[in-house]
Amino acid sequence: MNHKNNILYMFIILFILPLKLLVAESLFLIGNGNMLVGINPEGNISFVNWQGIGGSNQMGSRNSSEGQSIKEKLLLEPTAFFLKTQDAIYSLTDNTTSEIKGEYINPEIPLIKLEGTKVGGNIEWEEEVFVHPYRDVIFIHFAIKEDFQPYSIDQLISYQNISPSPPPIPESPFLKPIENIRNDFCSFWDITHHALVHFRPYALGRGDIQRFEQLKDTLAINPKFWRKFEEGAYIGVSSLNPIEGSAILDYPPSNIILSEIVTRTFPQEPYIFGDTCSTLILKPIHNAESQQGITIFYAFAKNYSELEELVDWITTQNYEKVKEELINYWQTRWDETNGNIKEDFAHNWLLLSLSSDPSTGAILPNLKEANCNNKLSLKDSFILVQDMNEMNMLDLSKKLIFFWNNVGKQRKQLAKLTFPLQLYPDGISATPDYWADISQTTFFISMIYVQSNFLSFAEKKEFLNEVWDVLAWSIDNLCIWKVPGELIPAPSYESVLNRDIQSASLVIRTLIGVQSGIQLAKMIYKSVPELWDERNREIQTWIRLAILNKTALEIFPDDDFNYWKKFFPDNNPIWQLPVKYNGNIILLKDIAKH
Amino acid sequence: MKITVKKLIKTLFIFILLTIIFVCLILIFKSRQSFNGYILEEATLTVYFSDFPSFWKTEEEQKLASSISKYLFEYLYGIELSFRKSFGIRPTPLRWRIWAGKPLVISWNDSGNYLISFKPSILFRLFIAPKRKNREFNLADGNLSGGKLYYRWQNNELLISNSETLLSHFIPFSTKPLNVSKNVNYIEFGRKNKLTMFINAEKDNHIEGEITINGSKKHTLTPPLDLIGTNHSFALSYTPFIELLSDESMQKTFQALFPKNMMQPLHIWLDTFKNTSVEKIYLKMKDERLLKDSVLIYLGTSKKYSNPIPLVGIWFPYEDSDLKSLLSKHNLELPYYSCHWASYEGYLIPIWNDAICLSMVYYKDGWLICSQESLMAELLASLSQTNSQDTPNMSIHFTQLSEDIEKLLLWCARLELLNGTNERDINNLFSPWKQLMKEMGTFYLYTHYSEDKEEMTFSFNGDLINEP
16 A cells, blocks of 8 residues: 555544544443443443443433333433432433533543533533453442532432343344343442442343342341352442442432432332332542532442452442553553554554453444444454454454454364354354355455455465465355356345345355455465366356346345445446336446446 | 040040031032032133032043143142131142032133132031131131232132132122033133133043134135144144234233233244234235135244244135235235145245245135145145045144243343343243143144034034154
């Protein structure tokens, strides 16, 4: 890539990529590789993916069991409320009555600082949110300036709407409203650790329910009891400040009942099932800096013992020290990487690092949605690889390619012909095998192809030798995916139709895949298998015949259309191919106009 | 002194004997009194026994009943216990006869509310019903089980309902069959379409009945496929059974009588096909009335995939053997490929790779469609080429069906879709039902047009047969 192009790409990357790929405008991302948290512009948590960056949402927006949307303001948490009197409660983070500004303290540090002023300017507050670099804990720190007369703060209430849900369901993309039928969990006040504990044991059974029922008959909860549920999702909510009181409500609170909450005591019995909201009433520490600060933390653990350990550890920590530790950690990481990547891309590097699974190399794309998609596909990865290469993040893109290479190895061993349509970042297939889209294979081949263009001959040879096994397997599969006796590829799964179809997109992608494979072989002076050459000729023949006979297949142009334009020069006959698009038959070259 | 005591004992003995004779006479006299029976005004399901204790006793001697009591003992014990708690009597046929008489009628409406009507014996009136403060029953109207049940006396018959309001919305059961054998149970179901049925306990629960469908044309009743040799869970001729079930009152009654959580796994499974090509094709076929007079064959679910993929075959009559014209006539834009299975030429329509690949063969003046290519091969090999005289319109292989249900339940539990029920629970809960279904054998139902009837009425008969 020459320097002129570099400038152009820099422009694209600086202004387009952040919008397209990892939008910081709608959601702030924080995390530590094992946890990915989306924070909305008001500073409330939008989603938490745990365990792992692709873990299912453990808290945040969801629908009530009746299927009706709960009032958005009350869902987002932790929402700090300022309680003036028993019957007047103001939300500090309500964007309808507050002016809130938020940003990362540094492009490469995942620490968000928000400032807000209540309408009328009488309350000014600051909020800092981050995830501990080594431990699965979200820290939220509020500071309220003292010059907000005539009000005086007596108490702060923090709301949690926590719905621990089970891990993603492998190969079951059909069951979309899963939260409506998987809402069983339990909440209780842990007297030993002064924390609200929300948890669900995985595969909840009748025996578990019986245990809960027995427990309800006792006055206090025996901590040993919870150790019986070793596998599950445990979320402990506590504060570094004193906690005065709390309540667990079966339904999301509304302003009418807020005043009642403060009179409630901590629940001693577990609450089972339903849409449970919980509150903590927190007492801010008065200090000399004319600010009243309050720190809430959310600790995530796989079992009760781990949670105990985590909560015990946190309570011994000093907030400022933990913050410093975070800043040092990320600053060091960036400094180590800084040599290869330009400063302009520091924030993109951070977002990509947060969205990367360190154990597998998978990177989650499209995190702009509040309920972010925790799956990745070959197509998304291919687009991401191109963008990352342009930013010189070759290490990250290589890791992503090796992630798919490992998936390919497993598929080969299982005698499968296609890659899964979607995967969770831990490598588990998110779609069933029978949604077999052979054209996705082309994205794998193309990823390797575009990556190779950034490498020297020696690096190229080493890299291609490493992935050659899976690469050859995938090109072979593209070649054998055809109807016997016909030139055209056999029907393949198309997401738009949710069924198998022979489409122009399939033909074009197959051609790109096979031709890329041939070129890759030639690059490192490997002999090109006859099967690949023959299939290349067959598809080109089919294209010529289709142009002559005006045979038009349906086309579903996708995000990779721009790559087609790069791959096939303008004078390539493929652009004369007639295709069916939105009910009309047009030439492929005219698709861009549409 | 001794003589006086002896005399006293003798007199007492004679008195007791006379009392017993007197009571027996009363019982015999009372039992001859007619039984009206009352049902709910809006009844959608009515079950009538001319002699309930006798039916019960005979049923107990049947193999099915012994299997039920063997495997579902806990459930039966629960029912028995709750009966004892409510009425103070351990339910047995003899006791029922002594206290509650012979005839019994139970009716349900489409909300699942019910009315039980029977004629208690004189003993019931003498020993249970007298107005006493410490008794739940009395000769006036009232409630039982702490307000869960309500009762009312009507012409010496006792009506019990779970709804107090419904105790004033009942009618005499005028359509009850006369001269029905004492070991036969009569069932009426539906409002718009109607099913009437007799179950004979003496003949291994042999079923006979009629289906009346409103506003429909005649259908082909002889199934064109002989499925005896096929290894299916159930098979069903589309008509008249599907039309029967199109009656909204029946659907509502089904929904009311089956607890929601019992049907939840089925709903979850069906949801997996929502907005898929599979559903679209099915709805198209249904809307275009292609399924009229069709045959549905359900062969279970495939073990190959993570989701339960159904193995289904459908045959429907169609004049045109040209697939292209069939698809274009019904606006089905689906790519297809030629294929053959032994001597049969057919087509493949790929939907989801090898999981759902519609395989089509023009067979016996209609189209036979299978959900998988391999299934078509299997089905064509096992379908008998010559129709046997008595091809059933419906057959249910309970052993195989139990496997399918278990698979579905375990799938739901594994995905944690049944709140508070995991795989271990399912194994424990479903195990007795599975054992029972395994011993039930196969149910066959045969349908014929009733003779000399102008309206669309079918008669049917069916049996449970234990095949080796």
